[in-house]
Amino acid sequence: MSALPVALVLWRRSLNEVLRVRGALLPATIAPVVFMLGISGQFGRLTGLEGFPTDSYLSWIVPLSCLQGAGFAGAATGSNLARDIEQGWFDRLLVAPVPRPLLVIGPILGGVTRSLVPASVVLIVGLALGAELTGGVPGLIALYVACIGFCTAAGLWGVFMAVTFRTQQAGPLMQQGVFLAVFLSTAYTPEVLLRGWLEGVAEYNPVTYVLELARQATVSGIEPSFAHTWPGLLALTGMCAALGALALTGLRRMDR
Amino acid sequence: MSREGRVVLALGRRALSVQFRRAQLLLPTFVLPLMLLAVIASGTSAAQGLRGFPDVASYLAFVLPGTIIQGALLAGLTSGIALAADIEFGFFDRLLAAPVRRTSLVIGRQAGTLGLSMLQSAFFLAVAFAFGARYPGGLGGMLAAVALAAITAIGIGGLASAIALRTGSLSLLQSIFPFVFVLLFTAPAFFPRDLLAPALRDVAPYNPLTYVVEAVRGLLQDDAGLGDPLEGLLAAVLLAVATTALATLALKERLRTL
Numbered sequence: 001m002s003a004l005p006v007a008l009v010l011w012r013r014s015l016n017e018v019l020r021v022r023g024a025l026l027p028a029t030i031a032p033v034v035f036m037l038g039i040s041g042q043f044g045r046l047t048g049l050e051g052f053p054t055d056s057y058l059s060w061i062v063p064l065s066c067l068q069g070a071g072f073a074g075a076a077t078g079s080n081l082a083r084d085i086e087q088g089w090f091d092r093l094l095v096a097p098v099p100r101p102l103l104v105i106g107p108i109l110g111g112v113t114r115s116l117v118p119a120s121v122v123l124i125v126g127l128a129l130g131a132e133l134t135g136g137v138p139g140l141i142a143l144y145v146a147c148i149g150f151c152t153a154a155g156l157w158g159v160f161m162a163v164t165f166r167t168q169q170a171g172p173l174m175q176q177g178v179f180l181a182v183f184l185s186t187a188y189t190p191e192v193l194l195r196g197w198l199e200g201v202a203e204y205n206p207v208t209y210v211l212e213l214a215r216q217a218t219v220s221g222i223e224p225s226f227a228h229t230w231p232g233l234l235a236l237t238g239m240c241a242a243l244g245a246l247a248l249t250g251l252r253r254m255d256r
Numbered sequence: 257m258s259r260e261g262r263v264v265l266a267l268g269r270r271a272l273s274v275q276f277r278r279a280q281l282l283l284p285t286f287v288l289p290l291m292l293l294a295v296i297a298s299g300t301s302a303a304q305g306l307r308g309f310p311d312v313a314s315y316l317a318f319v320l321p322g323t324i325i326q327g328a329l330l331a332g333l334t335s336g337i338a339l340a341a342d343i344e345f346g347f348f349d350r351l352l353a354a355p356v357r358r359t360s361l362v363i364g365r366q367a368g369t370l371g372l373s374m375l376q377s378a379f380f381l382a383v384a385f386a387f388g389a390r391y392p393g394g395l396g397g398m399l400a401a402v403a404l405a406a407i408t409a410i411g412i413g414g415l416a417s418a419i420a421l422r423t424g425s426l427s428l429l430q431s432i433f434p435f436v437f438v439l440l441f442t443a444p445a446f447f448p449r450d451l452l453a454p455a456l457r458d459v460a461p462y463n464p465l466t467y468v469v470e471a472v473r474g475l476l477q478d479d480a481g482l483g484d485p486l487e488g489l490l491a492a493v494l495l496a497v498a499t500t501a502l503a504t505l506a507l508k509e510r511l512r513t514l
Contacts, residue, residue, distance in 0.1 A: 031434035038441025041456035045447070049302050172283045180291065188299040198298035 006098045010106020011113070014080065018114055028072050029118040033125050036065035043188060051192040053221020059134070062126035063143055063214035064187050067150050067207075069118025071178035074151035077111035078158015079171040086168055100251045108155040115151035119144070123217075131218050138224040139217035142232075146214035149236035150207070154178050156243035163250035181207045206235035263356045264364040271368020274338055285330045286376060290383060293323040296446055308450055310482060317389035320380065321472035322445030324401065325465055327376040328409035329436045335369040335409075336416020336429050343424040358511065362503050365417055366410050373409030377402040393478040400485060401472045407492040408468050412436070414499025421506035443469050467491035 018025055036058075044057040054060055081104070084090040093103050123143070127133060135142065158174040184201050185208040186194065194202055202208050213232025216224045257265070276282065301315045312318045342348040351361055381391070381398055391398055420429055443465040444452055452460060460466045471488020474480050
């Protein structure tokens with residue numbers, strides 16, 4: 001059996017979970033919108049501090065919330081896979097004469113497709129409430145590349161957790177991993193305004209650079225440029241390579 | 257102790273046991289608020305340089321009341337989720353067949369929420385203290401803050417239980433998680449009320465959690481200018497009484513339609 005049709009069928013199956021289960025995407029879409037509105041309402045005055053690269057805190061937070069929504073959609077891939085493992089469906093897929101990686105590529109593609117919904121809803125709500133699209137089309141492309149890449153990394157993380165623990169109870173761990181990765185970065189303030197331990201952690205957290213890539217869309221102080229783009233792309237490549245290797249190792253262990 | 261008292265106690269203990277025996281339930285109630293606290297305290301501490309920010313000795317102690325109230329919200333929500341699971345898996349029907357007052361079933365669940373919230377708040381206070389937060393309000397202020405958070409948790413638990421009893425749907429309860437944060441973010445949980453965005457500042461007076469979180473802040477900092485403890489107590493008690501009544505009504509409605 002050739003590779004592409006298998007991945008496409010599994011991709012379509014994971015999309016059906018959204019299309020056929022009413023309201024399945026609602027919590028994953030509403031949560032980042034609520035966070036975006038809440039955080040910008042609480043900490044909006046931070047833009048008055050010297051060194052803040054924009055005077056609109058909503059513009060600062062929109063890319064963060066887009067990434068958060070995309071990340072949670074990616075992690076949900078792991079929860080769904082854990083359910084399939086628990087209910088025995090994945091065992092039947094394992095005996096199919098197809099390469100193992102294909103069994104997870106389809107669901108991850110499904111996660112990436114699903115992630116476009118929360119990311120776009122957050123962006124539209126943010127723009128409607130006053131966030132500025134200062135980066136134009138190049139910035140918008142950078143934002144979506146960041147979201148798709150981060151969703152893929154979160155999906156691989158979810159797959160790794162699913163094939164390691166093989167239970168849906170690992171679901172919160174998958175979500176918390178994404179939560180931690182996003183917030184241990186320049187989530188609330190730029191690096192120059194971070195204090196204490198978070199300053200050091202954010203510098204080494206690859207998500208800081210993914211955020212910089214995404215913020216080219218809406219933050220006036222981070223204009224679209226190669227200098228703001230390549231660290232994010234490198235970070236995404238590194239995260240996907242490392243987490244992909246872990247997921248594949250876990251999959252191979254399942255065979256034994 | 258009366259028989260009903262023993263029932264309430266037993267159900268409260270069961271609710272706590274379920275919580276502590278399932279690690280995946282502990283993660284959102286104990287770990288998530290602390291993670292958010294750590295990130296906010298470190299990520300936004302430069303805010304102390306803003307004009308109009310209150311003069312406080314420790315920024316961590318200033319934002320901690322937001323974490324305590326977040327914990328209370330999650331404890332209340334967890335209680336509703338557990339009740340919905342009991343309904344969906346049939347355990348609640350067996351409880352209904354027991355020769356006890358029906359209201360004891362609601363109050364017993366609320367007793368578990370109370371215990372969970374008290375443990376949570378004490379844990380958050382201790383962890384923040386270890387990381388440098390100081391409480392000029394002393395032991396009295398800390399105990400009062402824990403009590404306020406526990407009453408608030410009962411309030412949210414009542415609301416979540418009412419929804420669980422009305423719908424009996426575990427997935428619905430799990431999906432209202434984001435809406436809990438609406439309550440948190442429309443109160444001055446992590447920032448002074450005067451420095452909130454204008455729209456939020458206009459909404460905050462209508463959110464009972466505004467008075468509770470400010471009261472907790474005032475109690476811990478021993479500064480009534482940061483929050484009036486009596487206003488906080490009144491808001492928390494009114495919320496708890498109203499939502500427990502709602503849950504009791506929802507139970508009666510459920511029994512009527514069985």
